[in-house]
Amino acid sequence: MQSVVRTEQLTKDxxxxxxxxxxxxxxxxxxxxxxxxxxFGLLGPNGAGKTTTIKLLMDLLRPTQGRAEIFGRPVSDADxxxxxxxxxxxxxxxxxxxxxxxxQYFAGLxxxxxxxxxxxxxxxxxxxxxxxxxxxxxxxxxxxxxxxRVGLAQALVHDPELVVLDEPMSGLDPIGxxxxxxxxxxxxxEGRTVLFxxxxxxxxxxxxxxxxxxxxxxxxxxxxxxxxxxxxxHGSEVVVSNVNAEAAxxxxxxxxxxxxxxxxxxxxxxxxxxRPEPVIAILAAAGATLVSVSPVRASLEDIFLEAIx
Amino acid sequence: MSATRVQLVAWHVFKEGAxxxxxxxxxxxxxLLFGASLLLGQLTAGQDxxxxxxxGLAVIEVSGVLxxxxxxxxxxxxxxxxxxxxxxxxRPLRRWEFILGKYxxxxxxxxANVAVMTVALYAVLAWMQWTATPxxxxxxxxxxxxxxxxxxxxxxxxxxxxxxxVALFFSTFSSSxxxxxxxxxxxxxxxxxxxxxxxxxxxxxxxxxxxVGTALGLILPAFGAFDVKSQVVHGLAIPLEFVGMTMAxxxxxxxxxxxxxxxxxxxxxxx
Amino acid sequence: xxxxxxxxxxTAGVVSLMIGSSSVLRARDVRVPLTQSADRGLYIRSGxxxxxxxxxxxxIAADMYWLRTIQHFGGDRLSxxxxxxxxxxxxxxxxxxTLDPNFNAAYRFGAMFLSEPAPGGPGRADQAIALLExxxxxxxxxxxxxxxxxxxxxxxxxxxxxxxxxxxxxxxxPGAPNWLNAVAATTMAGADRQVAGAWLEDMVAHAxxxxxxxxxxxxxxxxxxxxxxxxxEALVAPxxxxxxxxxxxxxxxxxxxxxxxxxxxxxxxPYVYFPASGLVRLHPxxxxxxxxxxxxxxx
Numbered sequence: 001m002q003s004v005v006r007t008e009q010l011t012k013d014x015x016x017x018x019x020x021x022x023x024x025x026x027x028x029x030x031x032x033x034x035x036x037x038x039x040f041g042l043l044g045p046n047g048a049g050k051t052t053t054i055k056l057l058m059d060l061l062r063p064t065q066g067r068a069e070i071f072g073r074p075v076s077d078a079d080x081x082x083x084x085x086x087x088x089x090x091x092x093x094x095x096x097x098x099x100x101x102x103x104q105y106f107a108g109l110x111x112x113x114x115x116x117x118x119x120x121x122x123x124x125x126x127x128x129x130x131x132x133x134x135x136x137x138x139x140x141x142x143x144x145x146x147x148x149r150v151g152l153a154q155a156l157v158h159d160p161e162l163v164v165l166d167e168p169m170s171g172l173d174p175i176g177x178x179x180x181x182x183x184x185x186x187x188x189x190e191g192r193t194v195l196f197x198x199x200x201x202x203x204x205x206x207x208x209x210x211x212x213x214x215x216x217x218x219x220x221x222x223x224x225x226x227x228x229x230x231x232x233x234h235g236s237e238v239v240v241s242n243v244n245a246e247a248a249x250x251x252x253x254x255x256x257x258x259x260x261x262x263x264x265x266x267x268x269x270x271x272x273x274x275r276p277e278p279v280i281a282i283l284a285a286a287g288a289t290l291v292s293v294s295p296v297r298a299s300l301e302d303i304f305l306e307a308i309x
Numbered sequence: 310m311s312a313t314r315v316q317l318v319a320w321h322v323f324k325e326g327a328x329x330x331x332x333x334x335x336x337x338x339x340x341l342l343f344g345a346s347l348l349l350g351q352l353t354a355g356q357d358x359x360x361x362x363x364x365g366l367a368v369i370e371v372s373g374v375l376x377x378x379x380x381x382x383x384x385x386x387x388x389x390x391x392x393x394x395x396x397x398x399x400r401p402l403r404r405w406e407f408i409l410g411k412y413x414x415x416x417x418x419x420x421a422n423v424a425v426m427t428v429a430l431y432a433v434l435a436w437m438q439w440t441a442t443p444x445x446x447x448x449x450x451x452x453x454x455x456x457x458x459x460x461x462x463x464x465x466x467x468x469x470x471x472x473x474x475v476a477l478f479f480s481t482f483s484s485s486x487x488x489x490x491x492x493x494x495x496x497x498x499x500x501x502x503x504x505x506x507x508x509x510x511x512x513x514x515x516x517x518x519x520x521v522g523t524a525l526g527l528i529l530p531a532f533g534a535f536d537v538k539s540q541v542v543h544g545l546a547i548p549l550e551f552v553g554m555t556m557a558x559x560x561x562x563x564x565x566x567x568x569x570x571x572x573x574x575x576x577x578x579x580x
Numbered sequence: 581x582x583x584x585x586x587x588x589x590x591t592a593g594v595v596s597l598m599i600g601s602s603s604v605l606r607a608r609d610v611r612v613p614l615t616q617s618a619d620r621g622l623y624i625r626s627g628x629x630x631x632x633x634x635x636x637x638x639x640i641a642a643d644m645y646w647l648r649t650i651q652h653f654g655g656d657r658l659s660x661x662x663x664x665x666x667x668x669x670x671x672x673x674x675x676x677x678t679l680d681p682n683f684n685a686a687y688r689f690g691a692m693f694l695s696e697p698a699p700g701g702p703g704r705a706d707q708a709i710a711l712l713e714x715x716x717x718x719x720x721x722x723x724x725x726x727x728x729x730x731x732x733x734x735x736x737x738x739x740x741x742x743x744x745x746x747x748x749x750x751x752x753x754p755g756a757p758n759w760l761n762a763v764a765a766t767t768m769a770g771a772d773r774q775v776a777g778a779w780l781e782d783m784v785a786h787a788x789x790x791x792x793x794x795x796x797x798x799x800x801x802x803x804x805x806x807x808x809x810x811x812x813e814a815l816v817a818p819x820x821x822x823x824x825x826x827x828x829x830x831x832x833x834x835x836x837x838x839x840x841x842x843x844x845x846x847x848x849x850p851y852v853y854f855p856a857s858g859l860v861r862l863h864p865x866x867x868x869x870x871x872x873x874x875x876x877x878x879x
Contacts, residue, residue: 014580058399060579078401086399092391094321096328108317109400154396527602534605540614547614554608558601565597572590576583 004162004193005034005057009066012052026052028217029066034162034195034210039188041204041225042197044214050197051089053214054166057195058086070162082110085155089166089197091147095140099130099150102139103157110158117157124153129179145176152183163187165196169203181206235272238279239291241265247286254279269296314402318410319417326380326418335376336422339368340429358437358449362542365430366461370468370538373423374497377469380418381476382489384411389579390484398579405571412477412567419469427462451544460552461541467559468535472497474566475530481574499525500532530562625671627678642680645672649686653693657700666702669693673711677718684722687715691728692783692795695736697870705736726750727760731779734767735799735872743767747775777803801846802868812843812851812860828855 010030015021027049034040042050055061057068059075068075071083093102100121107117125135128149134142142150148168155163168184169177184207187194198204204211204225213221235256242264243251252258255268270276276293283290326332346361385408388394397407431454438446438453451457475496479489499506506526535555537547624630630645631638649672656665673690677683693701694708709732715725730746733739744767751760763775780803783796815838819827822836830853833839843851849866853859862869 014578055395055579058395060395060398062576062578078403080401081399082401084399086396088392088395088399090392091396092393093396094325094393096325097321105317105321106396106400109314109397109402111311111313111401151396528598531602531605534608537614545614548612551608551612551614554604554612558604558608561597561601561604565594565601568590568593568597572587572594575586 002036003033003069003072004036005032005040005068005070005195006072007031007053007057007066007068010053010056010063010068011065012049012056012061013064023064026217027056030212030214030217030219031066032212032219032222034193036193037188037191038209039184039194039196039207041208041211042195042214043199043201043204043211044197045199048199048214049217050199050214051166052217054164054195054197057164058084082158083161085158085160085163087148087151087155087163087165087168089170090144091151093139093147093150093154096138098136098138099125099142099153100135102150103154106154107157112158120157120159121153124156125150127156128153128183144171145173148172148176148180152180156187160192162193162195165194167198168196169198169200177203235270235274236276236293236295238268238270238276238293239265240268240283241289241291243283243286243288247282247288250286251279251282265291311401311406314400314406315410315413318397318402318407319412319414322384322411322414323417323421326415326421329380331379332376332418332422335372336425339372339426342368343426343429343433346433358434358441358453359542361433361437362430362451362455362458363538365433366458366465366538366541369423369426369430369462370465372426373419373465373469374472376422377415377419377473378476378490378493378497380415381473382480382486382493384415384477385480385574386484386486386489392579394579404575408477408481408567408571408574412473415473415477416466416470419473420466423462423466423469427459430458451542455541455544457541457544457547460547461537463552464535464537464555467556468532470559470563471530471532471566474563474570478566478570478573481570481577496529497532500530502533503529503531504533530566531558534558624675627675630675630679638679642676642683642686645676645679646683646686649673649676649690649693653701660699665699666693669702670704670707670711674714677711677714681718687712687725688728688783691732695732696795697736697872703736705732708732708736721754723750723753723756723760726753727756727779730764730767731776735776738872740767773803773807798868799872802871805845805847805862805866805868806871808843808845809851809860809862812839812853813858815839816858826855826858827853829853 008031010027011025012027013023013025016024030049030053042053044050052061056063057070057075058081059078070080073080097105103121103125104117107120108114112120130146130149130153134146139147139150148171152165152168155165165184168180172180181203184194184196194207196207208225210223211221211225212219238251238255239261240251243266244264248258248260248266251266251268254270254274256271256274257269259267259269261267268279270279280290280293343361343365346364385394388397394407398404434453441453446453472493476489476493479492483489483492503526506522506529537551540547630641649669652668652672653666655661673686673694676686677690680686691708691712694711695701695703695705697703709729712725712729712732715722716729719725726746727750730743730750733746734743744764747760747764747767750756751758751764763778767775777800780796780800784793784800815833816827819833819836819838823832827833830839830842830850833853834841845851845862845866845868847867849863849868852861852863854861862871
C-alpha cells in the first residue's frame with residue numbers, strides 16, 4: 001500500500017504573547033499515512049490541530065520539527081501541488097470575480113491552457129452544482145453554501161489525484177452536506193485520494209475508511225474507522241407508539257430502561273449487545289407502530305477522552 | 310519559474326483595479342481638476358500655461374502616489390487577512406511569483422491610470438495651444454504640447470516603481486493597513502529629503518547626527534531624484550542619459566526592496 | 581539551501597542592490613547634473629485668492645508663507661544673489677499678512693527685512709512703511725507699529741522730523757508707554773542714536789528666533805560703530821593742535837598716544853582713515869557696512 005500523504009513527527013509551535021512571545025505547542029509529533037485511493041478523516045474537537053496539520057501539508061505553515069510528504073516529495077516542493085486540490089475552511093474568494101473567472105484563474109495557476117481552463121471550469125461547476133445563471137455573478141452575492149461549491153470546483157478543476165478539504169461540511173444545510181458527501185464518494189470512486197477534516201463523527205462514519213483522531217495537538221487514535229468506533233457502541237433507543245401495557249411489558253424484558261413518553265408512546269433503551277430486531281418483531285405482532293430506532297453511541301468527545309486516558 | 314503564473318497574478322491585480330470605483334473616482338477627479346485649471350489660468354495672466362503644466366504634473370504625481378500606497382499596502386495584507394491567499398498558495402504558485410505578480414500588476418494599473426491622466430492633461434494643453442494668440446504663444450518658455458513633459462511622466466513611473474515596492478514590503482508583514490499606509494507615506498515624504506539627509510553630515514556640527522543622516526539618506530529611497538517638473542515646465546533640457554540613469558536607479562532600488570519583501574514573505578506562516 | 585543560508589543570501593542581495601542603486605544615483609549627479617530653473621515662482625500673488633483657496637486653514641497658510649518669507653530673505657542674503665534679489669519679499673509678506681492680519685511678527689520683522697539696505701536686503705523703506713501702515717489698519721491699537729514706522733524714517737531715511745511725528749503718534753495711542761513721548765522729544769532734539777539704541781535693545785529682547793536677534797544686534801553694532809567713528813574723527817583736531825600738521829594714518833595717532841592700536845569695529849574689521857578729508861569710515865569689507873543714514877548730529 002502506497003502512501004499519498006505521510007507525516008512524521010510533525011510538530012508546530014506558535015509564538016504567543018506580544019511582549020515576551022513564548023512558544024505554545026499546537027501540534028505535537030503527529031505521524032500518519034493516508035493510503036492511496038482511500039477517504040481519510042482527520043477528526044477531533046475544535047482546537048485539536050486539524051487545520052494546523054492541513055496548513056502544514058499545504059506549505060502555508062512551516063513545521064517546527066518533523067516532516068510532511070505528499071506523493072513522496074517534501075511539501076515545500078511547490079510542484080507537488082500540481083496534483084493536489086485544496087478547499088480551505090470557510091473559503092473566501094475575491095469579491096470582484098465571478099465563479100467562472102475565479103475557477104479559470106486558479107486553473108491557469110495550475111498550468112491549464114486558456115482553452116482547457118474554460119472547458120474544465122464549465123465541467124467542474126456543473127459537477128459541484130453551480131447553476132449556469134450564477135456562474136457570471138460576482139462572488140460577493142454568493143451564500144456560504146454556494147461559495148463552498150465554488151471552492152470544491154476550484155479544487156477539482158485541474159483533475160488532482162489528492163483532494164484536501166478542511167471542514168467541508170461546516171456551515172452547510174442538510175442538502176449541502178449531502179451533496180458534498182456525494183462528491184467525496186464520487187472522487188473516491190474515480191480513484192482519487194481524499195483527506196478531509198471534521199469535528200463531527202457522523203460525517204466520518206458515512207465517508208471514511210481510515211481516520212486519525214487528534215486531541216490537544218496529538219494523535220490519540222489512528223486506523224480503520226470500524227476498529228475505532230465498534231467498542232464505542234452504547235446500545236440503541238427504540239421509540240414506539242400505540243403500545244398496550246401487555247406488549248410494553250414484553251418489550252421491557254429486553255430493555256435496560258423504559259420511559260413512557262405519553263399515552264401509548266414509549267422509549268425503550270436497549271443495553272449494549274442487545275440487538276433491536278427481536279423488539280421490532282414483538283411490535284409487529286402487537287400491532288404497535290415503530291417511530292424510530294437510533295443507535296446510542298458515545299460522542300466523538302467521549303472517544304477522545306477515552307483515548308487520552 | 311513560470312512567467313505564466315506571474316502574468317496571471319499580475320493580470321488579476323490589474324483586473325481588480327479596473328473594477329475599483331475608487332480608482333475611477335480618483336482619475337475622474339484628476340481630469341476634472343485639469344479642466345478647472347483652465348479657470349485658474351484666467352486669474353493669473355501670462356503664467357497660465359506654466360501653471361496648468363505645474364498643476365497637471367503635480368496632480369498626476371499625487372494621485373499616482375496615493376494609488377500606489379493605498380492599493381499597494383492592501384495587496385498582500387488583504388489576501389492574508391481574508392484568507393484568499395490559501396487558495397492561491399495551494400497552487401503550484403511559488404511565493405516569490407506571487408509577490409512579483411502583485412508588483413507587476415499594480416505597476417500596470419498605475420501605468421494605465423497615469424496614461425489616462427497624461428492624455429487628459431495634453432488635451433487641456435492642446436486646447437490652450439488652439440485658443441492662444443501668436444503673441445501669447447511667443448511668451449511661452451516651452452511649447453504647450455511639449456513632448457518633454459513625457460520625460461517627467463516616465464520619471465514619475467520610475468518613482469512609483471520604487472514606492473510600490475516599498476508599499477508592498479510593508480504589506481507583507483504588517484496586517485494593519487493604517488500603519489502600512491502611514492509608514493509608506495512616511496518613507497515617501499522622508500525620501501523627498503534623502504538628498505539633503507546625505508549632505509547633513511557637512512551641514513551640522515554633530516558627528517553622530519551627521520552619520521545618522523548619511524545612513525538614512527543612503528537607505529531611504531531618493532524620491533527627490535525623480536523630480537524634473539521644474540525643468541520640464543521651464544523648457545530646460547533633460548539629457549537622455551539622465552533619464553536612463555535615473556530609471557536604472559529605480560530598477561535597482563525596487564529590486565532591493567522586492568528581494569527583501571520576498572525574503573520576509575518566504576518565511577511567513579499563514580495562521 | 582538551509583534557511584540560515586537563504587537569509588544570508590537575501591541580505592547580501594539586498595545590500596549589494598542598495599549599494600548599486602545609490603552609486604548609480606551618485607554617478608548620475610556627477611555626470612549629468614540638471615540645470616536649475618532661475619525663475620522663482622509665486623503662484624498666487626493675490627491675497628484674496630489665497631484666502632479663498634486656503635479656506636479655514638488660513639492661519640496655517642499664513643505660517644507657511646511666513647516660513648517661505650524667512651527662507652527667501654535668508655537664502656538670498658546667504659547666497660549673495662545678484663539676479664533680482666529679494667524680489668518675492670514684498671509679495672510674500674503681503675500674502676502672509678492678508679491671510680492672517682494679526683501676524684505681529686510678519687509686520688514688525690517683515691518691515692525690518694524690507695528696510696534693510698542692499699546688499700543685505702532690498703532697501704525698500706517705502707514698502708516697509710506701507711506694510712506697517714497695513715498692520716495699523718488691521719490693528720489700530722498696536723502702538724508698536726507706529727513706533728516702528730518712526731524708526732524706519734529715522735534709521736533708513738534720516739528723517740528725524742517725520743520720525744518724531746510717528747513716535748508722538750505712537751505715544752498718543754492707548755497702552756503706549758509714557759517714555760515714547762520723551763523719545764519723540766529727543767528725536768526732535770537730534771539725540772536719535774539713543775532712541776535707536778533703546779528701540780534695538782527692545783527688538784533684541786523680543787526677537788522670537790536667534791537669527792532675528794542677530795539682525796537687531798547687528799544694527800546695535802552699527803550704532804556703536806557710528807559712535808566710534810565720531811569719536812575717532814574727533815581725534816583729528818587734538819592731533820593737529822599738537823603736531824601742527826594733518827595725520828596721515830593710524831600710525832600717527834598711535835605715535836602721539838591718542839590711540840593704543842589700529843581701531844577695529846564691533847565686527848572685528850579695522851576702521852579706515854582718509855587723510856585728505858580727515859574722515860573715518862568702515863572698512864568696505866566690514867560686515868557692518870553699509871551704515872544707515874541717520875541724520876547728522878548737531879555738533
